[in-house]
Amino acid sequence: MIARTQRRTAPTVFWVVAGVVGALGLGVSIWRLAQGLGATTNLSDAYPWGLWIVFDIFLIPFSAGAFTMAAIANIMNKDEYHAIARPVILAGFLGYAGVVAILLLDLARWHQFYKILWPGFWNLQSFMLEVTLCITLYTIVLLLELSPLLWERFRMASVQRGFRLAGAWIAGAGIVLSCLHQASLGSLFLLMRESLQGLWWSPMLPLFFLLSAVFSGLAMIIFVTVITGRAYGYPGSVRLLPGLAQAAAVLLALYGVLRLGDLVIRNQVGLMFGAGSLSLLFWGEIIIGLVIPLVLFALKSTRERGAGLLWGAICVIVGLALNRASVGLFALERPAGAQYFPSLIEFMVVIGVLAIAAIAYAVVTQYLPVFSDKAASTTG
Amino acid sequence: MAKYGMLTDVGKCIGCHACTTACKVKNDTPEGVFWTRVSTYEQGTFPDARPYTAPLSRCMHCEYPACVSACPVGALGKAEEGAVTYDASRCVGCRYCMAACPFHTPQLDWDSVLSSIQKCQLCADRLAADLEPACASVCPTGALQFGERASLLAEARERIQASDGQYVNHIYGQNEVGGTSVLYISPVEFESLGLSPLGSEPLTELSEKVAVIGTPTIAGVAAAVLGGLYLFTKRRERGKAASTAAEDSK
Ligand code: SF4
Ligand code: SF4
Numbered sequence: 001m002i003a004r005t006q007r008r009t010a011p012t013v014f015w016v017v018a019g020v021v022g023a024l025g026l027g028v029s030i031w032r033l034a035q036g037l038g039a040t041t042n043l044s045d046a047y048p049w050g051l052w053i054v055f056d057i058f059l060i061p062f063s064a065g066a067f068t069m070a071a072i073a074n075i076m077n078k079d080e081y082h083a084i085a086r087p088v089i090l091a092g093f094l095g096y097a098g099v100v101a102i103l104l105l106d107l108a109r110w111h112q113f114y115k116i117l118w119p120g121f122w123n124l125q126s127f128m129l130e131v132t133l134c135i136t137l138y139t140i141v142l143l144l145e146l147s148p149l150l151w152e153r154f155r156m157a158s159v160q161r162g163f164r165l166a167g168a169w170i171a172g173a174g175i176v177l178s179c180l181h182q183a184s185l186g187s188l189f190l191l192m193r194e195s196l197q198g199l200w201w202s203p204m205l206p207l208f209f210l211l212s213a214v215f216s217g218l219a220m221i222i223f224v225t226v227i228t229g230r231a232y233g234y235p236g237s238v239r240l241l242p243g244l245a246q247a248a249a250v251l252l253a254l255y256g257v258l259r260l261g262d263l264v265i266r267n268q269v270g271l272m273f274g275a276g277s278l279s280l281l282f283w284g285e286i287i288i289g290l291v292i293p294l295v296l297f298a299l300k301s302t303r304e305r306g307a308g309l310l311w312g313a314i315c316v317i318v319g320l321a322l323n324r325a326s327v328g329l330f331a332l333e334r335p336a337g338a339q340y341f342p343s344l345i346e347f348m349v350v351i352g353v354l355a356i357a358a359i360a361y362a363v364v365t366q367y368l369p370v371f372s373d374k375a376a377s378t379t380g
Numbered sequence: 381m382a383k384y385g386m387l388t389d390v391g392k393c394i395g396c397h398a399c400t401t402a403c404k405v406k407n408d409t410p411e412g413v414f415w416t417r418v419s420t421y422e423q424g425t426f427p428d429a430r431p432y433t434a435p436l437s438r439c440m441h442c443e444y445p446a447c448v449s450a451c452p453v454g455a456l457g458k459a460e461e462g463a464v465t466y467d468a469s470r471c472v473g474c475r476y477c478m479a480a481c482p483f484h485t486p487q488l489d490w491d492s493v494l495s496s497i498q499k500c501q502l503c504a505d506r507l508a509a510d511l512e513p514a515c516a517s518v519c520p521t522g523a524l525q526f527g528e529r530a531s532l533l534a535e536a537r538e539r540i541q542a543s544d545g546q547y548v549n550h551i552y553g554q555n556e557v558g559g560t561s562v563l564y565i566s567p568v569e570f571e572s573l574g575l576s577p578l579g580s581e582p583l584t585e586l587s588e589k590v591a592v593i594g595t596p597t598i599a600g601v602a603a604a605v606l607g608g609l610y611l612f613t614k615r616r617e618r619g620k621a622a623s624t625a626a627e628d629s630k
Contacts, residue, residue: 038490045487048478071606108473108488108495116472121453125584125591128476129452172606179602180595187594190587191446191480194557194578203586206594335484335574 014362018355025352028345029105037108040345046338049328051346052106056099057185058324060135061209062317063099064217065224066092066142067178070171072244080240086149086370087228088221093142094357100139101353103132127187134181141174149368182213189327197331198268199275199282200323204258211255212320218248219293219316226310228365242303245312249297252316256290281326289319383561384462384507385441385529386516387536388434390566390573391547392523395420395433399515399524406503406514410489415439415500416515423568432568435515435524436575439464439485439500440553441561444582447477447486447499455497462529462561463502471497482557482578502561529561536565543567558582 151160186209293312302308455471503513516526553560
C-alpha cells in the first residue's frame with residue numbers, strides 16, 4: 001500500500017519541482033537578455049568566461065553518447081544496440097538543445113547571433129566558428145535521427161521508408177560532425193598556451209577532448225540505460241552494457257597513457273605535485289575520472305553488475321566535469337586578485353535548462369515510441 | 381608599407397593622465413571604460429617605496445594577434461600598418477578574444493544591455509588622416525612615442541644604453557608572443573608592472589595550423605573509417621546471408 005502511494009507521488013513531485021525550476025530558468029533567461037550580462041552575471045573583464053562556458057564544454061562531450069551510439073548501431077551494424085539507441089539519442093538531442101540555448105544566452109551581442117551563420121563573415125581559423133557551426137548542424141542531425149518517432153507514431157509509412165534509406169548517411173554525417181566539434185572544443189584552448197596551466201594545456205588538446213568525449217559518451221549510454229531501466233521499469237538492454245564498459249576501459253587506459261606521456265614529454269611532471277590546489281584538482285580528475293572507472297570497467301565482476309556499471313559511469317562523468325571545469329575556468333590564469341563565483345541567475349539558467357530537458361524527456365518518452373522494440377527497424 | 385608602433389618609456393612617465401583624457405575624449409568610451417589609462421605601481425617597501433606610473437594594460441597590437449585568430453566572425457582585424465581594430469557591427473559577443481588575449485586587455489562594457497568589446501584601436505582613423513594617435517600626441521615628456529616600429533626599437537635600445545644600467549635591459553614587446561606594435565622600456569622589472577614574461581613564439585601558429593590541417597584530416601579520416609566499416613560489415617553480412625542460404629539449400 002505504502003509502496004503504491006509512493007510510486008504515485010514521486011512523479012507528481014518530479015513534475016512540480018521540474019516545472020517550477022524550469023519556469024524560473026526561462027524567466028531569468030529572458031531577464032538576462034533584457035538586462036545585459038553585467039547586470040545578471042558575475043562575469044568581468046578578468047573572467048570573461050564562466051559557468052555557462054564550462055557547462056557547455058561539459059554537456060557537449062556528455063551528450064556524445066548519441067554519436068557513439070549511432071556509430072555502434074548504424075555503421076557497425078550491431079543491430080542489438082538499436083533497442084537502446086533511441087533513449088540515448090533523445091537525451092543527446094536534449095543535451096545539445098540545452099547547449100545551444102546557453103550559448104545564445106552567453107552571447108553579449110545575441111541580437112547579431114545570425115552573423116555567425118553568414119559565410120561572408122567566417123574566419124576559418126577560428127575554432128569558435130567551427131564549434132558553433134558543427135553544433136548547429138549536429139543538433140539538426142539529431143533531430144533527423146529522432147524524427148522516425150513521429151513518422152512511426154503517425155504511421156507515415158512512405159516517409160519512414162525514405163528515412164530508413166537515408167539513415168546511415170544521416171548517422172555518418174552526425175559522426176563526422178561530432179568528431180570535428182569534440183576535437184575543436186579542445187582546440188579552442190590551443191591559443192591559451194600562456195594562460196592555461198601546464199597540466200592541462202597541451203598541443204594534444206584536440207585529441208584529448210575527442211577521446212574523452214568518446215568514453216564519456218559510452219558512460220552516458222550506460223548511465224541513461226541503467227537509470228531509465230530503473231525509473232521506467234523498462235528492462236532496457238542491460239546485457240549489452242558490459243561490452244560498452246569494456247570498450248570504455250580500453251579508451252580510458254589509452255587516454256591515461258597519452259595524458260601521462262604528454263606531461264613527461266612536455267616536461268611538466270613537476271606540476272603534478274608542486275602546483276598547490278591545481279595539483280589536487282589534477283589528481284582528483286585522474287583518480288575519480290580515470291583510475292576508479294578503469295578498475296570498475298576492466299574487472300568482469302563489477303562491469304557485469306548494475307551498481308558497478310552505474311558507479312563507473314558516474315565517476316567518468318564527474319571526472320569529465322572536473323577536467324572541463326579546469327580547462328575552462330580553474331586552470332586559466334587570470335589577472336592577479338581577480339575572483340569569480342557564478343551569480344544566482346547563472347546557476348538558475350543552468351538548472352532551468354536541465355529541468356526543461358528532463359520535462360521534455362519525460363513528455364517525449366510518454367507520447368512517442370521511444371522504448372518501442374520496433375526501434376530496430378527504423379533508427380537506421 | 382611602414383609598420384607603426386608605440387614606445388612606452390615607463391621611466392619618463394610623470395603620471396599626468398593627459399593620455400588617459402585624450403583617449404577618453406577622442407574615442408568617447410562608455411562610462412568607466414578606458415582604452416588606455418595611467419596606472420600606478422609601487423616599487424620597494426616603505427619607507428623606500430617609490431611609485432611608478434605608466435599607461436599599462438592596453439592593447440599591445442600584436443604582430444600575431446590571438447584575438448584576431450580567435451574571432452569567429454572577423455570582427456577583429458590586423459591592419460598592415462599595425463593597428464588591431466574592432467568592428468562591433470559584426471561581433472556576436474562570444475568573448476573568445478578576451479579569453480585568448482595573452483595580455484588580458486580587451487574589455488567589455490558590461491553595463492550595457494548589448495555590450496561590445498572595448499579596446500584600443502591605435503587611432504586607426506587618425507593614422508589614415510596622417511595624424512598620430514591621440515595619446516601620443518598629448519604626452520608632454522615623450523613617455524609615449526609613436527613612429528615606425530623599426531626606428532622605435534632602435535630608439536628604445538639607445539635609451540636603455542644611455543640609462544647606464546638604470547633600465548632593465550629588455551624591450552618588452554620586441555619578441556613577446558612573436559612581437560607587438562606597442563613596446564615598453566622600464567627602470568623597474570616588467571613583471572612588477574603586470575607585464576608577465578611570455579614566450580617568443582606566436583600563439584596563433586599552432587592553433588591555425590591545426591585549423592588548416594587538423595580539421596580536414598579529422599573529417600577525412602572519420603569519413604574514411606566510417607565508410608570502410610560500413611562496407612566491411614555490409615559485406616560480411618551478405619557473406620553470412622549467402623552461406624546460410626547455401627546451407628538452407630543443402
Ligand atoms: S594585446 Fe590582446 S587584444 Fe591586443 S592585439 Fe594582442 S591579442 Fe589582440
Ligand atoms: S567577442 Fe566579438 S570580437 Fe571578440 S571574438 Fe567574439 S565575436 Fe569576435
